[in-house]
Amino acid sequence: MPFRKIFLVAAGxxxxxxxxxxxxxxxxxxxxxxxxxxxxQKLPPARVKATLDDYRQWLNTLGKRDAVAGLATAxxxxxxxxxxxxxxxxxxxxKEPVTPKTVFRLASLSKAFATAITGLLVDDxxxxxxxxxxxxxPYFKLKDAHASxxxxxxxxxxxxxxxxxxxxxxxxxxxxxYQELVRKLDEVDMTCGIGQxxxxxxxxxxxxxxxxxxxxxxxxxxxxxxxxxxxxGMTTASYGLAALETSKSWARPHHASRRGWIPFTPNETxxxxxxxxxxxxxxxxxxxxLVAQMGGRPDVLSPSLLKVLHAPGVATPSELxxxxxxxxxxxAAHYALGWRVYDYGGETLIYHAGAVAGYRTMIGFFxxxxxxxxxxxNSTGPTPSGLMPMVLDGLLGLPHVxxxxxxxxxxxxxxxxxxxxxxxxxxxxxxxxHH
Numbered sequence: 001m002p003f004r005k006i007f008l009v010a011a012g013x014x015x016x017x018x019x020x021x022x023x024x025x026x027x028x029x030x031x032x033x034x035x036x037x038x039x040x041q042k043l044p045p046a047r048v049k050a051t052l053d054d055y056r057q058w059l060n061t062l063g064k065r066d067a068v069a070g071l072a073t074a075x076x077x078x079x080x081x082x083x084x085x086x087x088x089x090x091x092x093x094x095k096e097p098v099t100p101k102t103v104f105r106l107a108s109l110s111k112a113f114a115t116a117i118t119g120l121l122v123d124d125x126x127x128x129x130x131x132x133x134x135x136x137x138p139y140f141k142l143k144d145a146h147a148s149x150x151x152x153x154x155x156x157x158x159x160x161x162x163x164x165x166x167x168x169x170x171x172x173x174x175x176x177x178y179q180e181l182v183r184k185l186d187e188v189d190m191t192c193g194i195g196q197x198x199x200x201x202x203x204x205x206x207x208x209x210x211x212x213x214x215x216x217x218x219x220x221x222x223x224x225x226x227x228x229x230x231x232x233g234m235t236t237a238s239y240g241l242a243a244l245e246t247s248k249s250w251a252r253p254h255h256a257s258r259r260g261w262i263p264f265t266p267n268e269t270x271x272x273x274x275x276x277x278x279x280x281x282x283x284x285x286x287x288x289x290l291v292a293q294m295g296g297r298p299d300v301l302s303p304s305l306l307k308v309l310h311a312p313g314v315a316t317p318s319e320l321x322x323x324x325x326x327x328x329x330x331x332a333a334h335y336a337l338g339w340r341v342y343d344y345g346g347e348t349l350i351y352h353a354g355a356v357a358g359y360r361t362m363i364g365f366f367x368x369x370x371x372x373x374x375x376x377x378n379s380t381g382p383t384p385s386g387l388m389p390m391v392l393d394g395l396l397g398l399p400h401v402x403x404x405x406x407x408x409x410x411x412x413x414x415x416x417x418x419x420x421x422x423x424x425x426x427x428x429x430x431x432x433x434h435h
Contacts, residue, residue: 040078040367040368040369040370041368041369042369043077043369043371043395044397047394047395047397048077048082048395050394051391051394051395052075052082052083054390054391054394055073055075055083055085055387055390055391055394056083056085058387058390058404058406059071059073059085059087059387061406061407062087062383062384062387062404062406063087063088065383065406066088066260066261067381067383067384067406068087068088068377068378068379068381068383068384069088069089069092069254069261069263069377069378069379070086070087070088070089070090070092070097070098070102070251070254070377070378070379071085071086071087071088071098071375071376071377071378071384072085072086072087072098072099072100072102072104072282072283072375072376072377073085073086073283073373073374073375073376073387074100074283074286074287074290074373074374075371075372075373075391076287076290076291076294076365076371076372076373076374077369077370077371078291078294078296078370078371079291079296081287084100084283084287086098086099086100086102086283088261089261090102090249090250090251090252090378091251091252091263092252092254092260092261092262092263093252093262093263096249098251098378099249100282100283100284101236101248101249101282101283101284102249102250102251102282102283103236103238103244103247103249103250103251103280103281103282104250104251104280104281104282104359104361104376104377104378105244105251105253105266105277105279105280105356105359105361106277106279106280106281106286106354106361106376107270107277107354107355107356107359107360107361108202108276108277108352108353108354108355108361109279109286109352109353109354109361109363110274110275110276110277110278110279110354111157111205111275111276111277111338111339111352112289112293112309112338112339112352113224113228113275113279113338114157114205114208114209114220114224114275114276114338115157115309115337115338115339116228116301116305116309116338117212117220117223117224117227117228118153118157118208118211118212118337119301119305119308119309119337120227120228120301120305121212121215121216121223123302123305126212126215126216127153127211127212127215128153129152129153129154129157129308130152130153130154131152131153131211132149132150132151132152133148133151133152133153133155133156133207133211134148134149134151136210136211136214136215137207137210137211137214139182139183140182140185140207141183141185141186142161142162142163142185142186142188142190143185143186143187143188143189143190144162144190144193147162147190147193147194148186150193150194150195151194152194153208153211154337155194155195156201156204156205156207156208157205157208157337157338158313158314158335158336158337159198159199159200159201159205159314159335160194160195160196160197160198160199160313160314160335161194161199161201161204162190162191162192162193162194162195162196162197162199163185163188163190163191163199163201163204164188164189164191164199165199165200165201166200166201166202167185167188167199167201167203167204168181168184168185168188168203169202169203172202172203172269172270172272172273173269175269177272178203178206178272178273181203182203182204182206182207182210185204195314197314198314198315198316198318198335200335201276202270202273202276202277203273203276205273205275205276206272206273206274206275206276208220208275209274209275220274220275221239221240221274221278224239224279225237225238225239227300228300229285231297231299231300232288232289232292232297232300233288234281234285234288234289235285236248236280236281236282236284236285237279237280237281237282237285238279238280238281239271239274239278239279239280240271240274240278240280241266241268241271243280244266244280245266247280249282250280251359251376251378252264252266252358252378253266253357253358253359253378253379254358254378254379255358255379255380256379256380256381261379264358266357266358266359267357269356269357270356277354277356283374283376286363286374286376287374289363289374290363290365290372290374293306293350293365293372294365294367294370294371294372295367295370296370308337309336309337309338309339310336310337310339310341310350310367311336311337311341312334312335312336312341313334313335313336313337314334314335315332315333315334316333316334316335316340317333319333319340319342320332320333323385324386324403325386325389325401325403326342328401328403329342329344329345329389329392329393329398330342330343330344331343331346336350338352339351339352340352344366344392344396345392345393345396345398347366347368347369347396348366348367348368349364349365349366349392350364350365350366350367351363351364351365352364353385358378358379358380359376359377359378360376360377360379360380360384360385361374361375361376361377362374362375362385362388363375364388364392366392366395366396369395371395373388373391373392375387375388382405383404383405383406384404385404386402386403386404386405386406387403387404389401389403390402390403390404
């Protein structure tokens, strides 16, 4: 992969001064000089510099191995973007490069926007976290009548509605309309009582859009644009497939082939549950979102609201064993409101990931140190997902582990059997936004 571009930057919340990093002794200024906010502990500047230097090398290796079609990533400390990097292509067919302004699908990172706008409307008095769904949605009904009476806004946003994991995602992928699926929830056997266990949802989570419309008379995407995207300066953020495809620069989804990365047409499936997986955004947008989530924009997201959004709720024990880095680093895992809360190497990590066909996303930050990482990429494959925990380990001073598998020789090439014509359609396989 010939195109790789990595930056170390020191930037304010309102502007970015990006300088290409082409010398081995370049050092970030912001971590060494920026004063932390009250109550926030400062990471050792030398450790931060070493971690970012390592990250640059890992991204170089990622690009040389062609292990991703295209990727954009940033590290933020306080309200400063201290590292920004891109690898590869927005469209491998045309060789259009990924830039910090290239728009990606966020998949399930969208859920935090849904919980944030809900929280703003809770603060406005439009509804409460304990507002019962049956009092707002005439169609809402679960198989257990008592559960139907109990279920609240907080239960759908906190993934504790008592339904089996990913209820009706398969039917959504089979083009059954969302409006029909939410009216069939009473046909599903409950896994547990309301609030008693974790069950990750996309279809049921999407009901928050109906709730907010019922309470405000305004469309969900308009509320988010007005109360979050616009005031935060997220100028390339949007909802929906049409908005993605009309972006000035947007990342096509890709699948691997013997000829390299092949772009394919994105599908609309999970855009139909916009609160769960409908947001499009660039790295520059997500840097601003990360600053706000870490408390840097109290004019938009107040400290009291962030405390509610990030408070651990239902336990998610399956997360402790989901991947090697989770098995190696996590000792506790919970779902908050549109966020996961991990005990990561003894520190609280606020985190989420997302996946739809041809796109993967990750975001995470340590509130104690007000430092976070966001990564967006437009292909499948396990390697990129190991990068974030390597950066997190470095920032915390934990023992280094090559979670991404970049530090050993790549496996030898194996002969590729001639593909049958039908394999071409595999590129359109729909992978649920399940993270």
